Amino acid sequence: MAEPTAGQKPYDPLAFSSQELRDLYWFMNLNRLLEERLTVLYRQGQIVGGLYRSLGQEATSVGTGYATLKQDLVGPMIRNLGVFMVRGVSPQDIMAQYMAKASGPTMGRDVNTHFGDLSKGIVITTSMLGALLEVMVGTALAIKLQKRPDQVAFTWIGDGGQTNGYFHEGMNLAAVKKLPFVCIIENNGYSYSTPNHRETPISQFVLKARAYGCPGIRFDGNDVLEALWATRRARAMCQRGEGPVIMEAVTFRIRGHAEHDDAGYVPRELVERWKQQDPLARYEAQLDTLPNAPTRAERDEMRAQIQGLLTECVDKVLPMPQPRGESAMGGVYAGEKRPAVPPM
Amino acid sequence: MARSALAKVGRGGGGAVASAVGMETLRALHGRMVLVRTAEERLMARLRSGGRWTGTLHPSRGQEAVSVATVAHLTDEDWASPTPRELGVHLCRGMPLAEVFAHFAGAVNGGALGSVVSRTTPSLGSTASNLAVGAGIAMAFKLRRQPRVAMGFFGDGVMGTGTAHEVFNLSAAHGLPYVLVCNNNGMAFSQPVAETSPVVELGSRGEAYGLPWKSVDGTDVEAVWLAAREAVQRARDGGGATLLECRTPRLGGFTTAELMEETIPRDAVDVLPRLEARLVELGVARTELEAAAARARQQVDEAVAHTEALPVVHSAALRRRVYAD
Numbered sequence: 001m002a003e004p005t006a007g008q009k010p011y012d013p014l015a016f017s018s019q020e021l022r023d024l025y026w027f028m029n030l031n032r033l034l035e036e037r038l039t040v041l042y043r044q045g046q047i048v049g050g051l052y053r054s055l056g057q058e059a060t061s062v063g064t065g066y067a068t069l070k071q072d073l074v075g076p077m078i079r080n081l082g083v084f085m086v087r088g089v090s091p092q093d094i095m096a097q098y099m100a101k102a103s104g105p106t107m108g109r110d111v112n113t114h115f116g117d118l119s120k121g122i123v124i125t126t127s128m129l130g131a132l133l134e135v136m137v138g139t140a141l142a143i144k145l146q147k148r149p150d151q152v153a154f155t156w157i158g159d160g161g162q163t164n165g166y167f168h169e170g171m172n173l174a175a176v177k178k179l180p181f182v183c184i185i186e187n188n189g190y191s192y193s194t195p196n197h198r199e200t201p202i203s204q205f206v207l208k209a210r211a212y213g214c215p216g217i218r219f220d221g222n223d224v225l226e227a228l229w230a231t232r233r234a235r236a237m238c239q240r241g242e243g244p245v246i247m248e249a250v251t252f253r254i255r256g257h258a259e260h261d262d263a264g265y266v267p268r269e270l271v272e273r274w275k276q277q278d279p280l281a282r283y284e285a286q287l288d289t290l291p292n293a294p295t296r297a298e299r300d301e302m303r304a305q306i307q308g309l310l311t312e313c314v315d316k317v318l319p320m321p322q323p324r325g326e327s328a329m330g331g332v333y334a335g336e337k338r339p340a341v342p343p344m
Numbered sequence: 345m346a347r348s349a350l351a352k353v354g355r356g357g358g359g360a361v362a363s364a365v366g367m368e369t370l371r372a373l374h375g376r377m378v379l380v381r382t383a384e385e386r387l388m389a390r391l392r393s394g395g396r397w398t399g400t401l402h403p404s405r406g407q408e409a410v411s412v413a414t415v416a417h418l419t420d421e422d423w424a425s426p427t428p429r430e431l432g433v434h435l436c437r438g439m440p441l442a443e444v445f446a447h448f449a450g451a452v453n454g455g456a457l458g459s460v461v462s463r464t465t466p467s468l469g470s471t472a473s474n475l476a477v478g479a480g481i482a483m484a485f486k487l488r489r490q491p492r493v494a495m496g497f498f499g500d501g502v503m504g505t506g507t508a509h510e511v512f513n514l515s516a517a518h519g520l521p522y523v524l525v526c527n528n529n530g531m532a533f534s535q536p537v538a539e540t541s542p543v544v545e546l547g548s549r550g551e552a553y554g555l556p557w558k559s560v561d562g563t564d565v566e567a568v569w570l571a572a573r574e575a576v577q578r579a580r581d582g583g584g585a586t587l588l589e590c591r592t593p594r595l596g597g598f599t600t601a602e603l604m605e606e607t608i609p610r611d612a613v614d615v616l617p618r619l620e621a622r623l624v625e626l627g628v629a630r631t632e633l634e635a636a637a638a639r640a641r642q643q644v645d646e647a648v649a650h651t652e653a654l655p656v657v658h659s660a661a662l663r664r665r666v667y668a669d
């Protein structure tokens with residue numbers, strides 16, 4: 001079981017611009033506060049399906065996502081809400097998705113973050129663990145074949161997901177073909193109720209890189225600056241033709257697999273230890289020491305802005321209709337942008 | 345590893361380094377390898393001449409040590425899961441030569457390669473699948489707390505498959521009594537290993553799974569035998585699975601149906617003459633080696649004659665060995 005990482009940091013915290021520091025603060029809080037709103041909606045019975053939270057993992061999503069560039073192509077996991085929003089998906093769209101509203105990105109046909117948006121470089125999120133990685137390796141192969149040296153493909157996979165054969169076939173191909181591909185293994189200690197030590201005898205998932213002869217980078221997944229710094233390094237390696245790169249984010253799932261799961265199988269002390277490593281609290285403390293960081297008053301102001309924005313979203317999305325049954329056949333085939341029968 | 349292990353044993357007669365394997369065992373391994381080669385040579389000739397001989401052989405020429413020197417450590421209670429390229433595994437585990445030939449000659453008593461008697465699972469056509477079958481057997485041994493070992497075989501081409509990944513992970517996570525033998529003959533069909541694996545030393549991929557591993561020269565019978573002994577012992581002692589890579593040349597081509605002669609390496613070491621030179625160096629008389637070859641020829645002659653005397657299987661018998669009865 002991974003323990004919180006500590007000690008000397010590999011990066012220079014003074015190397016980030018004040019805009020970057022502000023953006024990271026904004027998105028980490030947006031990620032957390034949006035999930036808090038979604039949790040309330042879940043309890044009210046407004047969410048269709050499960051709610052897969054990323055409490056305690058926001059720094060990984062936001063930091064890695066922020067390191068991707070506009071032209072990059074990404075395939076995030078269900079829990080990577082931060083990646084979606086850093087790349088321009090609005091909280092309103094996320095809410096509409098979770099409530100299966102006809103106005104959402106999949107027009108109510110699918111739920112949670114199971115959607116893509118190529119205009120934002122988001123290829124897709126799929127439910128079948130490992131399958132997404134193969135889609136993103138295919139994307140990286142396309143990048144290479146089309147000779148686009150400025151593009152890199154990214155995907156995220158869990159400590160559990162990487163045991164799947166698809167992961168291996170995809171990584172093997174990426175490594176043999178030296179593709180510009182970054183795979184971020186988000187090690188949050190558990191795969192549903194299965195702890196790390198029952199998944200593998202190895203202590204670090206970054207060791208997976210040894211099977212592919214590719215670079216591996218392990219980082220503190222609860223430190224947003226380190227996540228950003230490490231992912232930028234991985235991206236640069238890919239651009240130099242040293243890819244693919246396997247990264248391991250060391251983090252922890254504070255909530256259950258989803259909100260329906262009380263996670264009684266996780267030792268309480270372990271959760272308590274990781275709560276001390278809350279990525280938002282740690283970032284607040286870090287910002288207090290950085291000269292170009294937003295002040296506390298500015299941060300309070302940002303959080304208030306986010307809350308206002310989220311209240312507007314809830315008020316707007318709640319009364320929206322879900323799709324009509326007759327519209328189900330619309331938008332299935334290429335060329336049909338919207339359903340033949342209006343969804344609402 | 346082999347070198348240092350040999351050095352420890354000291355020097356035998358004639359200045360040759362004595363074999364850590366032991367002379368009796370080395371002679372026995374030689375006898376089995378000669379039998380496998382002779383049987384395959386005969387099969388090759390028969391299959392390419394047509395008639396009732398209609399199966400496809402994946403020759404193990406140059407790779408016989410991988411089949412022979414590994415299963416030498418298994419007991420009757422253990423199980424092996426070979427690929428079609430490990431005919432020698434079935435033979436060494438006690439499948440009668442005549443039954444093996446019957447498989448290729450459409451004879452009435454023919455069936456799958458592999459049987460409950462030899463405790464070898466069928467040499468399945470779908471690559472990698474036998475590896476998963478072997479893992480299941482190892483899992484059963486573990487759950488039943490039996491001190492037994494399973495040994496699974498696979499080619500370099502299987503290294504990159506999802507099945508191999510899931511089997512490696514499962515074997516490591518559950519500490520299965522499983523020996524994973526990779527026969528790296530440098531080719532998967534027409535693809536050189538550099539096109540299927542991003543790392544040169546295939547065995548080292550064990551590190552990504554927490555599997556102990558070793559990579560040995562598969563044309564060095566003693567090295568294969570010693571490495572397999574260590575792996576089998578580990579599995580039997582409850583120490584879990586091992587990944588053992590044996591590097592070999594594909595001297596016999598891909599299959600009788602697609603020989604791919606252009607892919608056969610010209611200057612590669614051939615395991616059999618190498619072993620024979622070693623035996624001579626250790627004091628074994630040439631006449632003894634010739635006698636072993638003559639014995640093998642005789643066994644093969646008899647088995648061929650026996651097989652060809654049997655009627656060809658007819659459609660009514662096709663259901664045989666399909667269902668449990």
Ligand SMILES: Cc1ncc(C[n+]2csc(CCOP(=O)(O)OP(=O)(O)O)c2C)c(N)n1
Pocket residue numbers: 079127128129130157158159160161162164186188190191192253257
């Ligand atoms: C191929 C496949 N098998 C099983 C599942 C069911 N499943 C969904 S999430 C999950 C656990 C995933 O754990 P992990 O990969 O560690 O990601 P995490 O949920 O911790 O972010 C499982 C088993 C699935 N979606 N796909």
Ligand SMILES: Cc1ncc(C[n+]2csc(CCOP(=O)(O)OP(=O)(O)O)c2C)c(N)n1
Pocket residue numbers: 402429469470471472498499500501502527529531532533
């Ligand atoms: C699942 C599957 N895919 C493809 C094939 C076709 N095929 C048969 S043998 C082979 C190459 C196997 O190479 P390797 O694993 O290195 O074993 P070798 O033949 O060299 O012993 C392939 C691709 C198959 N039999 N099964």
Ligand SMILES: [Mg+2]
Pocket residue numbers: 158159160186187188189190191192
């Ligand atoms: Mg997990």
